[in-house]
Each structure stands twice: as C-alpha cells, then as structure tokens.
Amino acid sequence: MEMKKKINLELRNRAPEEVTELVLDNCLCVNGEIEGLNDTFKELEFLSMANVELSSLARLPSLNKLRKLELSDNIISGGLEVLAEKCPNLTYLNLSGNKIKDLSTVEALESLRGEKRKRDAEDDGEEEDD
Numbered sequence: 364m365e366m367k368k369k370i371n372l373e374l375r376n377r378a379p380e381e382v383t384e385l386v387l388d389n390c391l392c393v394n395g396e397i398e399g400l401n402d403t404f405k406e407l408e409f410l411s412m413a414n415v416e417l418s419s420l421a422r423l424p425s426l427n428k429l430r431k432l433e434l435s436d437n438i439i440s441g442g443l444e445v446l447a448e449k450c451p452n453l454t455y456l457n458l459s460g461n462k463i464k465d466l467s468t469v470e471a472l473e474s475l476r477g478e479k480r481k482r483d484a485e486d487d488g489e490e491e492d493d
Contacts, residue, residue, distance in 0.1 A: 364390045366415065367399035379403040388413040388433075395438065397422040412437070413457075420445045429453055436460035444471035451475070 364372075369390040374382065383406050392398065395418030400410075402424045410426070411433035418438045429450045440462040446453060453475055463469065 366390045366392055366397065366412075370399040380405050382407060384409040386411045387415060390415050392417045395419055400424055409433075423449050425449045427451060431455040433457045434461065438462050440464065441468050443469060447471060447474040 366387055369387050370385070373385055373387065379401070380403055382404055385400075385404070385407060388411055392412075392415045395416060397412070397417065397420070400423070404424065404426060406428055407426050408428050409431045410429060413433050414436040416438060417434065418440070420439065420442050423445055426449060430452055432446070432450065432453055432455065435457045436459070438461065439458065443458075446456070456472070458469075
C-alpha cells in the first residue's frame with residue numbers, strides 16, 4: 364500500500380489536525396520520499412515510518428509538536444538536518460537499520476539537544492548560559 368493511501372486509512376474519518384499519533388509502518392514510499400504528510404498534521408506527537416523504503420526526509424513537513432519519530436529499517440543515509448528544522452521538539456528518534464555509515468551524518472542532530480536545553484531553561488524561568 365502506498366503511503367498516501369495508508370495515511371487516508373489511518374485518519375479514520377478524523378481531520379489531520381486532530382491526529383496525535385500516526386503509524387505508517389510497512390507501506391511503500393514512492394521514489395523514497397514522504398508523500399501525503401503535510402503541515403495540517405499540527406498536533407502530531409508520534410510518527411512511525413518504519414520499513415517504508417524511505418531514503419529522503421526532504422519532504423518532511425513542519426511538525427512542531429512531534430516528540431517521537433520512528434524511522435527504523437529504511438534506506439536513509441543523510442539529510443538529517445531537516446529534522447532539527449522541521450521537528451524542533453523531537454526527543455526520541457530511531458534510525459536503526461538505515462544506511463548511515465559515518466557519525467558525522469548525525470552531527471546535524473546536535474542542534475536538537477541545544478533546542479531542548481533552551482526550552483527546559485525557559486520552562487524553569489531561567490535564561491540559557493552561552
């Protein structure tokens with residue numbers, strides 16, 4: 364089943380902005396890209412796209428509330444900087460079983476840790492020290 368069809372099935376007559384969890388495991392990504400997922404999924408906190416033949420995160424929409432992202436068993440080898448930009452509240456990420464060969468590939472995720480520290484300091488009423 365293609366990803367677009369799986370998204371429509373998983374909506375179960377709900378509007379995209381009402382969905383907080385979306386599991387798209389084992390569906391098919393056309394050309395290795397995300398299809399059918401867009402900015403209307405504003406409340407999404409958990410997204411799973413395991414084993415979907417995903418090779419690129421370039422078409423990942425902005426998901427500001429996303430905290431958990433499951434991307435295991437795909438063919439992703441880079442482009443992780445998109446996650447820091449599009450998913451600033453991400454606290455859990457599973458990339459096991461992908462084609463990442465070098466630790467420098469995941470260095471782009473370091474800014475996520477900095478953003479979390481900044482948010483934690485703001486929540487505590489403190490300012491971040493540089």
